[in-house]
Amino acid sequence: MARRRIDLIYHGYELHALDRPLGRVQSELRLKARTVYRGLRRRQLYTGFYTAFQNLRQGLTSLGMDVHVNDFAHARRHPQQPIGISGYPGVYDRVRLPNPAIFGPGFVPPPHEIEAIGERCNIKIFTAPSEWACKIWRPTLGDRVQPLFAPIILSDWPDVSQGTKTNDVLIYDKIRWQREELVPRIHGRLEAHLRQRGLTSQTLRYGAHHGSDFRAALGRSRAMVFLCEHETQGLAYQEAMASGIPILAWDEGRLIDPTERKMAPADLVVSSVPYFDARCGMTFTEPQIEDAFDRFWSARKEFRPRDYVAEMLSPEKSAQIYLDLLDRAAR
Numbered sequence: 001m002a003r004r005r006i007d008l009i010y011h012g013y014e015l016h017a018l019d020r021p022l023g024r025v026q027s028e029l030r031l032k033a034r035t036v037y038r039g040l041r042r043r044q045l046y047t048g049f050y051t052a053f054q055n056l057r058q059g060l061t062s063l064g065m066d067v068h069v070n071d072f073a074h075a076r077r078h079p080q081q082p083i084g085i086s087g088y089p090g091v092y093d094r095v096r097l098p099n100p101a102i103f104g105p106g107f108v109p110p111p112h113e114i115e116a117i118g119e120r121c122n123i124k125i126f127t128a129p130s131e132w133a134c135k136i137w138r139p140t141l142g143d144r145v146q147p148l149f150a151p152i153i154l155s156d157w158p159d160v161s162q163g164t165k166t167n168d169v170l171i172y173d174k175i176r177w178q179r180e181e182l183v184p185r186i187h188g189r190l191e192a193h194l195r196q197r198g199l200t201s202q203t204l205r206y207g208a209h210h211g212s213d214f215r216a217a218l219g220r221s222r223a224m225v226f227l228c229e230h231e232t233q234g235l236a237y238q239e240a241m242a243s244g245i246p247i248l249a250w251d252e253g254r255l256i257d258p259t260e261r262k263m264a265p266a267d268l269v270v271s272s273v274p275y276f277d278a279r280c281g282m283t284f285t286e287p288q289i290e291d292a293f294d295r296f297w298s299a300r301k302e303f304r305p306r307d308y309v310a311e312m313l314s315p316e317k318s319a320q321i322y323l324d325l326l327d328r329a330a331r
Contacts, residue, residue: 003066006326007075007099008057008084011091012106014050019072019094027070042210048235052105052129052150053086056322059151059315063323075099082330084322085121092117100124100329102322104148111140111263118144124329129233130274136264146325149275150233151315152242159306160219161244168199170221170245172236174206174228177256186227186250186286193290199297206236218243223281223300225249225293229256230270237273238313241305247281248296249273279308 011017014034016027038045046054060067068074075083079098085091086106095101104127109117114126114137126141127148128134137145171190175182187203194201202217206228218224218240226237226249237247251272255261273283281303284292 003064005066005068005081006060006084006323007071007081008053008067008069008086009072009075009091009095009097010050010053010069010086011094012050012053012087013047015070015087017070017072017087017091017094019096023072024070042212044207044211048150049087049106051235052233055151055153055315056105056318058153059317059319060322062316063319065319065323072097080330082124082326084326085123092121095121098122102325102329103127105129105150108137108145110259111137114140125325127325130271132268132270132274133232135268136260139265148321148325149313149318150235151318152235152238152309152313153315154242154306154310157239157242159244161306163219165220165222166200167202167217167221168223169194169201170217170224170240171201171203172206172224172226172228172240173203174226174231174236176206177229177258182229186289189289190225190227190293193293197297214239218245221245223248223297226272228272229254231272231274233275234273238275238309241280242309242313244306246296246300246303246305247273247276248293249276249281249283250285251283252285275308275312277308279303280305 009017014031016030018027035045057067075097081099083099083101085095085101085103089107099122101121101123102125103123108126108128126137126145128145129149131147134145134147173187191201204214204217224240224245224247226247237249241247249272253269253271255264255268255270282292282296
């Protein structure tokens with residue numbers, strides 16, 4: 001039986017969607033050059049969108065799909081075949097194909113622009129990484145926006161929970177707004193409590209470390225505290241869970257992003273850990289910092305975060321959701 005062909009269009013910092021002869025070759029050469037350059041300078045190799053795209057691609061392949069990227073000519077020859085479009089905002093200007101499409105992973109435009117962009121690119125369904133994020137666009141799109149998580153590849157994140165540990169707590173600082181006020185209130189207060197208890201800690205700030213630093217820190221740490229106002233998915237804490245590291249997450253449930261607040265329903269409840277259950281660890285709000293940490297620390301050996309990732313965030317599960325959305329877009 002022939003494998004089902006899946007055509008994906010991606011445009012971002014890593015790959016450019018070039019609708020011209022030899023465009024795919026030029027794009028692949030750019031990706032290789034960029035990867036080498038950033039690797040030599042110990043910078044993050046890939047953006048979150050591209051990592052999500054690659055993991056989705058791997059999930060589709062694992063289900064037996066024949067996946068092709070940025071093959072404009074084939075899509076144009078088969079205008080009824082649904083396609084996937086992913087990446088940064090520039091992709092909306094680079095795709096002029098008749099095929100019915102779903103969008104994601106990638107940047108979803110604001111509600112006042114989304115209808116025009118959807119019509120221009122023939123996008124039937126937009127995706128966002130989690131249900132709370134979809135609710136921002138539901139008043140405009142209704143069921144035409146659907147959740148699609150970026151899968152986590154377990155083999156990329158070996159279980160390090162039983163390894164030799166030299167650090168107690170890894171603090172992952174992804175506080176993005178009002179840092180001058182919130183870092184002392186949340187991060188500083190937590191560090192003071194750890195010192196009082198005689199526990200060691202290391203802090204990594206989002207965007208200021210190399211991927212290898214994160215992996216090494218997970219390997220030597222017993223647990224991780226995740227500090228972020230809210231996440232539509234949160235690959236870092238999920239990669240830590242895949243590595244067997246239990247998570248204590250700051251989760252106030254309030255939307256802080258000033259741009260999204262202009263678009264979101266007034267009663268929207270958000271999360272810093274939108275994919276999470278009792279196997280993963282615990283959450284806390286600001287008044288609970290010390291008490292929550294103490295309860296978490298006492299229970300840290302009981303959590304099974306890797307089991308959660310294997311069940312809920314697998315590439316096969318994400319890919320099957322994606323295939324169902326492609327079929328829906330073609331109707």
